[in-house]
Amino acid sequence: MEVFTSYHNIISPLGFTTKENYSSVLADKLCVKTCRYGKLNEQFCLSIIPDEQLNVASRQIKDALLYSKLEKLSILSIQDVLDRSRLSFSDPKTLLIYSTTKGNIDLLDNSIKQNIPKERAYLFSMANTIANYFKAVNRPLVISNACISGLIAIVTAQRLIKAGQYENILVCGGDLVTEFTVSGFKSFNALSQNPCKPFDSRRDGINLGEAVATLLITKNKNKLERSAMQIVNGASANDANHISGPSRTGDGLFQSITQTLKNNKIKIDTISAHGTATPYNDEMESVAFERAGLINIPVNSLKGYYGHTLGAAGVLETVLTLEAASENQLIKSAGFSEMGVSGKIEMITEHKKANINTILKTVSGFGGCNAAALFVK
Amino acid sequence: MDALIEKLKGQIIEQLNLAEIKPADINPDAPLFGDGLGLDSIDALELIVLLEKYYQIKIKNPADGKMIFESVRTMAAFIQSQGKA
Amino acid sequence: MPKQDIPSYFFADAYKHFEMNYPKFHKMDNLSKLGLIATDAAIKGNDFLQRNKPEATAVVMVNKASSLDTDRIHQQSINDKNNYLPSPATFVYTLPNIVIGEIAIKHKLTGENLFLVCNEFDAQLLIDQAQITFSQETRAAICGWVDYDNGNADALIYLVEIADDSIKNTNFIPLNATTLNQLYK
Numbered sequence: 153m154e155v156f157t158s159y160h161n162i163i164s165p166l167g168f169t170t171k172e173n174y175s176s177v178l179a180d181k182l183c184v185k186t187c188r189y190g191k192l193n194e195q196f197c198l199s200i201i202p203d204e205q206l207n208v209a210s211r212q213i214k215d216a217l218l219y220s221k222l223e224k225l226s227i228l229s230i231q232d233v234l235d236r237s238r239l240s241f242s243d244p245k246t247l248l249i250y251s252t253t254k255g256n257i258d259l260l261d262n263s264i265k266q267n268i269p270k271e272r273a274y275l276f277s278m279a280n281t282i283a284n285y286f287k288a289v290n291r292p293l294v295i296s297n298a299c300i301s302g303l304i305a306i307v308t309a310q311r312l313i314k315a316g317q318y319e320n321i322l323v324c325g326g327d328l329v330t331e332f333t334v335s336g337f338k339s340f341n342a343l344s345q346n347p348c349k350p351f352d353s354r355r356d357g358i359n360l361g362e363a364v365a366t367l368l369i370t371k372n373k374n375k376l377e378r379s380a381m382q383i384v385n386g387a388s389a390n391d392a393n394h395i396s397g398p399s400r401t402g403d404g405l406f407q408s409i410t411q412t413l414k415n416n417k418i419k420i421d422t423i424s425a426h427g428t429a430t431p432y433n434d435e436m437e438s439v440a441f442e443r444a445g446l447i448n449i450p451v452n453s454l455k456g457y458y459g460h461t462l463g464a465a466g467v468l469e470t471v472l473t474l475e476a477a478s479e480n481q482l483i484k485s486a487g488f489s490e491m492g493v494s495g496k497i498e499m500i501t502e503h504k505k506a507n508i509n510t511i512l513k514t515v516s517g518f519g520g521c522n523a524a525a526l527f528v529k
Numbered sequence: 530m531d532a533l534i535e536k537l538k539g540q541i542i543e544q545l546n547l548a549e550i551k552p553a554d555i556n557p558d559a560p561l562f563g564d565g566l567g568l569d570s571i572d573a574l575e576l577i578v579l580l581e582k583y584y585q586i587k588i589k590n591p592a593d594g595k596m597i598f599e600s601v602r603t604m605a606a607f608i609q610s611q612g613k614a
Numbered sequence: 615m616p617k618q619d620i621p622s623y624f625f626a627d628a629y630k631h632f633e634m635n636y637p638k639f640h641k642m643d644n645l646s647k648l649g650l651i652a653t654d655a656a657i658k659g660n661d662f663l664q665r666n667k668p669e670a671t672a673v674v675m676v677n678k679a680s681s682l683d684t685d686r687i688h689q690q691s692i693n694d695k696n697n698y699l700p701s702p703a704t705f706v707y708t709l710p711n712i713v714i715g716e717i718a719i720k721h722k723l724t725g726e727n728l729f730l731v732c733n734e735f736d737a738q739l740l741i742d743q744a745q746i747t748f749s750q751e752t753r754a755a756i757c758g759w760v761d762y763d764n765g766n767a768d769a770l771i772y773l774v775e776i777a778d779d780s781i782k783n784t785n786f787i788p789l790n791a792t793t794l795n796q797l798y799k
Contacts, residue, residue: 191695253709255680260689275680276733293739294731296680297711304728311746332685335692336705340574341591387750388726389669390718396706397570407669407724411751518706519715521727546703548640567637574702582699 155310157527158368159377160471161232163225164361164458165201168209169232174475177457177483178503184347184359184459190331191263194338197346199361199459200329201225219281220256220268225364226282226326233366234286237375239320241288247318248292249309250279251301251325252463258330282324298517299426300388301325302365302466307386307525309369319371325467326364333360333462340396342430348460350427350453350485351434351499353492358428361459365468379478381511386525387411396518398432402440404522405514409444412512412524420449420526421508422482422500424473426515427453428460429487433516438495446512452500456486466515466523474527477508533605533614541601544579545572557601573598580604584613624767625651632658641703642716643684644767649675649713649760650720652769656756662773663721666754672726672747673714673756676740679763680710680731713760726752735759735770744774 161169165183166176183199190196203221210216210224212231219227230248233239239246252275258264259273272278279292295305302325309321327333337343337360344357368375369383389407391399398405413420423446425437434453441451454469461468476483482500491499511527538552547566555566561576562568576598580586586608588594597607608614628651629639639647657663663671684707691700706712711729718724726747732739744757758771 191692192698254685257685260685261693263693273682273685274678274733275731276678279731280733291732295729296709296731297714297727297729298709300727308728308743308746311749312742314749315742315746317742331692332689332708335698335700336688336702336708339578339700339702339705385750388728390673390715390724390727392668392718392722392724394569395571395712395715395719396702404724414751517711518709519711519727520718521711521715546641547637549637571703571706578699578701 153314153371155313155369155371155383156376156380157383157474158370158375158380159233159237160365160367160379160474161229162363162365162468162471163201163229164363164468165199168228170471170475174472177472180486182347182457182486183361186345190334195345196334197344197348197359198329198334199359199363201362217267220259220266220272222256222326222328222364223278223282226324227285229364229366230282230286230322230324233322233368237368239368239375241283241286241290244289245319247290247312247321248283248288249295249305249321249323250282250292251295251305251323251467252327253296253298253301254327254330254333254462257332258328261331296463298519298521299460299462299465300515300517300521300523301463302468303386303470303513303515303523303525304388304466306367306369306383306466306470307388307523310383310386313369313371320375321369322366323369323467324364324366325464327362327462327464329360329362344429347487348429348455349487350429350455351438351491351493351497352488353490355429355431355434355492357430358455359459361461363458363461363464363468365464365471367467367471379474381474381477381527381529384416384526384528385412386523388521388523391520391522393520395520398436398516399520400436402436402443404520405437405440405516405524406443408522408524409440409446409512409514412526416526418510418528420446420512421506421510422473423449423451424469424511424513425451425453427455427485429455435493437514437516438493438497441497442495447496448498450482450500450506451497452483452485454483456488466513470513473511473513477511480505480508482506482508530605530609533608534601537601537605540579540583544575555601559600561598561600580608584608584611586611586613636720643707645681645683645710645760645762646707646713646716648762648767648769650716652758652760652771653717653756656771656773662754662775666775668722669724670751670753671723671755672744672752673717673723674728674740674744674747675714675757676730676732676759677710677761678731678733679761681708683762684708717756748776
C-alpha cells in the first residue's frame with residue numbers, strides 16, 4: 153500500500169501558513185533574533201512567535217481564552233489542514249498524532265500568570281484539549297521522544313495507515329521557547345548568541361525556536377495536495393552510547409539511514425539534515441552520511457532560519473522541504489559559509505532549482521535516538 | 530588547602546551523584562577525567578555548576594574548565610586564587 | 615509492579631537486589647531508575663538479550679506523566695533569579711525517552727525507539743505500537759509502561775519476540791489486551 157504526504161501548515165515568526173513561510177525563507181528571512189530573555193535578562197538568539205500576531209490569528213478560535221499559547225498555535229495549524237483537506241476528526245478513520253518534547257511546560261512557572269489549569273502540563277491533557285476542540289472521536293496519540301519526535305510521528309503515521317488502522321493521520325508537532333528549555337540548554341553550554349551556523353567551521357551552538365507544523369499523511373489518492381510525495385520508508389535506531397552526546401561514528405543515524413534505504417536502491421536528490429549547529433551533532437551527521445555513501449548529495453539544515461524547534465522540527469522541516477521539492481527548489485543552508493565537518497557532504501549554498509524526486513530527512517536527539525525517512529514523488 | 534580539598538571531595542561526590550565513592554577513594558592529584566571516576570561530559574558541566582553553587586565563581590569560558598578541573602587539587606587551587614576558599 | 619508509594623530507599627534496595635553493578639544508576643532520575651530496574655527484572659533469568667540481535671530489538675515505552683517528576687526539579691532550580699542554578703545532569707532527564715536511552719546503553723540495544731504519552735495504561739496501544747515496529751527489521755522488543763509521578767512508581771515491562779511468525783511474550787502467553795491487562799493488575 154502506498155502512503156502519501158498531503159496538505160500541511162507551518163506557524164512560525166515567518167508566518168501562519170506554509171506559503172508565507174516558504175516565500176520568507178526564499179527571501180532569506182530568518183526567524184532567529186538576538187534578544188534578552190529570562191529572569192536574568194541575558195542575551196540569546198531565539199525564534200519567538202510574537203503575541204500580537206498570535207492574538208490576531210486567535211480571533212478565529214472559539215473561546216480562545218481557554219487555551220494556552222501552544223494549544224492555540226496547534227489549533228490554528230491543524231484547522232488550516234482540516235479546512236483544506238476537508239477532513240474531520242469525527243471520522244474514526246482519521247487520527248491526530250501530536251509530537252512535542254515539553255508541551256505546556258510554561259505552566260510549571262508560577263511567576264507567569266495563566267488561566268490554564270496546571271493539569272494541562274501533562275502532555276496527554278494538552279493533546280486531548282486540542283483534539284476535543286475538533287470533537288475528535290479518537291484519542292490523540294502523543295509522541296515525546298526528544299528531537300526525533302516529529303519525524304518518528306510521521307513514520308508512525310505511515311506504519312499505522314499501512315497496518316490498516318487509519319486512513320488519514322494529521323501529524324502535528326509543536327514546542328515553545330520557554331525559560332525552562334533556554335536555561336537547560338544554557339547549562340549545557342549549547343546555545344549560540346548569534347544566528348546558528350549548521351555544518352560551518354565557526355558553529356558554536358544552537359538557537360532555540362518555537363513553531364507548530366502539521367502534515368496530513370493519507371492513503372487516499374483523492375486527498376492529495378500538489379506537494380504530495382510517497383512516504384516510502386522510515387526507521388529509528390539508538391546509538392546505545394551516551395544520553396546527551398551522539399556516537400562519534402554516527403552509528404544510530406547510520407543504521408536509521410541504511411534501514412530506511414534498504415530495498416530502496418534509489419538516488420537521493422536532497423537531504424534535509426538535522427544540523428543543529430552544535431560541534432558534535434553536525435560532525436556526527438556528516439560522518440553518518442559519508443558512511444552511508446551519501447556523498448555529493450545536496451544537504452541543508454533549516455535550523456539556520458528557524459532555530460531548533462524540538463518537537464516541531466521533524467514536521468516543520470519535512471513540510472518545508474516537501475513544499476520546496478514541489479517546485480524543484482533547493483533551499484540554501486542558512487548560516488553556512490565554510491565547511492566545518494569531516495564527512496564529505498555537499499552543502500546547498502544558494503537557493504537553486506534542481507530535479508528533486510526523492511528526499512531523505514534525518515533527525516537525532518538526546519537519549520541517543522536517531523531517525524530517517526524517505527519521500528519519493 | 531587540605532581542608533578545602535576534603536570539603537571539595539565531598540561536594541564533588543554529592544554534585545555528581547558518585548554514590549559508590551567515598552572521599553578517601555579520591556586521590557586529590559589523580560586526573561579527574563581519567564579512568565578512575567568515570568566522569569563524562571555532563572559531569573564536566575556539573576563541576577561548573579558546583580563552583581557557582583558553593584563558591585559563587587562563574588566560569589565565563591567553559592573551555593577553561595579543562596585546566597581548572599584537572600584534579601581536585603587544581604580545583605582547590607583555583608578556588609583559592611579567586612579568594613573564595 | 616503494582617502502583618505504590620515508594621520509600622526513598624526503594625531504588626537503593628532494588629539496585630542491590632538485582633546486583634546491578636552499574637554506578638551510572640545513581641546519576642539517573644527516578645523515571646530512568648524505575649525503567650532500568652523493571653527491565654532488569656523482566657530479562658532476569660532468561661536469555662532474551664542473547665537470543666535477539668541488538669539492532670533488531672526495539673524499545674517501546676509509554677507513560678502518563680512524561681518526565682514531569684524531573685521537570686519540577688529543573689523548574690525549581692530556575693524559579694529564583696538570585697539562586698538560579700540549572701543543572702545539566704537534571705535537565706538531560708527532562709525528556710521521557712531518556713529512560714529508553716539508559717536501557718539501550720546498559721543493554722547495548724541499537725534498534726527502534728518510541729516513547730508515547732497516554733493518560734492511562736492501555737494494553738492495546740502498547741501492542742499496536744510495538745507491532746508496527748515489527749514491520750521492518752525488528753524481531754524483538756522491550757515494551758512497557760514506566761511512570762513516576764509525585765512519589766508514585768508504576769511499571770510493567772514485558773518482552774516480545776517474533777517466534778513462528780507470531781508475536782508472543784517471553785512467557786509464551788499469547789499477547790493480547792486481555793493477558794496484558796491481567797499482568798498489569
